[in-house]
Amino acid sequence: MNHIIDLTIKPQYIKNYKNGYPLISKEFIVDWDKLKTEGTIVNLLDDRKKFIAKGYYGIQNKGHGWILSCNKEEKIDVAYFSKKIKAALQYRNDLYNDKNTTAFRVFNGEGDGVGGLTIDYFDGFYLVTWYSLGIHAFKEDILTALKSQVAYKGIYQKKRFDAKGQYLDDADDFVCGERGEFPLVVKENGAKFAIYLDDGPMVGVFLDQREVRKKIRDCYAKGKTVLNTFSYTGAFSVFAALGGATKTTSVDLAKRSRSKTQEQFMLNNIDVDAHDIIVEDVFNYFKYAVKKELLFDMVVLDPPSFARSKKHTFSVAKDYVKLLKEAIQITNKDGVIVASTNYANLKMGKFKEFIDKAFKELGGKYKIEHTFSLPKDFRVMEKFKEGDYLKVVFIRKVA
Template structure:
């Protein structure tokens, strides 16, 4: 089946841009269809599908005139595996991304490796409906995978998480990253317990970036940054997260690495409430880690990175030691790296402190980004050293 796209869309697609928006389509058509996208003259522009997700209505998978069949997906997975040969050779880490959606030319799905298991995340129903064919190709290229879990990240009445194929993973499953153990749960909702895109940042801490320092980890989730910092010689860590599960989950991560809990504090409370508490108690820190979700809500406040990140920076300055470091991180795709950096520095200027950008990170190599689709390069991590006196 064919559908016509605008002249502008055709130009973008031929340059390699894979994502389609509603306004790119000249014909009205139902979603959940695999299609040939053609220009006004009827010439093939790309092959792909329509499937609504939060950032568009469809994806182009190839500009070549070839069937999107088993052989196509096998070739696609084979190329994805080749791009990650260094990851396979790294013996200190056994958890990384195997397929990064549009970065590997299959927009709408990601696949992560956790030791001998895989987690596939589907972002729209169209691609999900082709899962049998896609997973058959995946298993052919990645025969070492013993079990596959799936996460449905689109609106559906179906169960969001389940074992799709093969062996069940132990709970917890212990993965290894930079020679540190992390406990993950592959079938507890949409989350697993660790964000694999922050691997290189955690490595910095594991190698001693915060050695001998007091570290405050805000929005700490399961405390992965703190575990890396403690393994790298941090003096103390304080972990703050509003979710009740964070207490037990964070303790579990420290214990998995024989790190004494006596030097680690875990607060189940609102981040902004903790800032006030720390100021009142005159607590100060050498390093403050800020890695909030793009959007968060509690009973009193709604937090959005694009609107409220500056408040986090200003609150951090008040409880940071002179020459201390703020690690500012965001995975908000709607905030460019330039905008994010400007937000941070404007907040620091509001606090009348000196600052120096000392380190920055983007996505690790397994989170492949296609140069034609820069929106896929969503992670931004900046380390600022702050001069207060």
């Protein structure tokens, strides 16, 4: 049984919660020091002790908890989570019926009504990710609810926190059902990916880029040379190759990226030897490309929000303009740069300003051809636009 505490909202923030804002921050609360234990259910009251909303206390990078209900009498139990999961499944019914895509997000945190929790589907297996000790306190109820709503082969989990609320990967990933035989081969728009649910925090592909990869394959890759930077397991390269790219070059600092990318290529019957897979700091590779006068028809930029190597520290907010300038210099005239970021604090308008600044500083011209945000399964709450973290822009280099 989760403990329940009444907290008082500071007057200037009452309207936010009445309007459906879902994130709980300690700066919004008068008597925050009453809270001690993550997983505590909190009733948020106004200064006249009138009930406004109910949530839970759980520390993650976004804040200190999430609103769960505006009904004072609603119990946060198996029935509550079952209702939320059932609605989420119905919302994604078309994806369940898509035989060409067998990997997608089933439950997307606050977008589906429970912040701090995500559930992904991989061809009969489910992966539950807990983003705070607070949401993990509801583990048994949530897993019971999930099992009551889905037919599953097996359920795995990732814990992305420690006792201080920081991210942590837990070795005990298996929850119940049958253990998967890995790699688990899933499909995305007909292409194949090797997935590992039992091998650290990253399973092998970022599901939120599904529509972007399809656009590259279907509309841009044919007959082109493609540079995929920060390439991870080479998912963009796979789709470019399947779309008829003459050659892809995948660059990532992680040593595992080579074998992982080779694995994805072979799964899709792509000749590994016809493509380059390079383990190198991306910024060093840019210098090499300029020196060797290498040019590409398409450059994919999908860096992490923050990255550190022996010689370089990168952050989207400070360094993306520089990154774009590096890419522009090695992109052919009439070539395309696919600029992407998952940095939640950067709005699309500001991201486009970065693009404009990079081209102006180099005296170049461009046009924006397509923009993407999160796909349907990564459901975003109307009152919490910050949850729509993904921004992708297809930029044509005119001159």
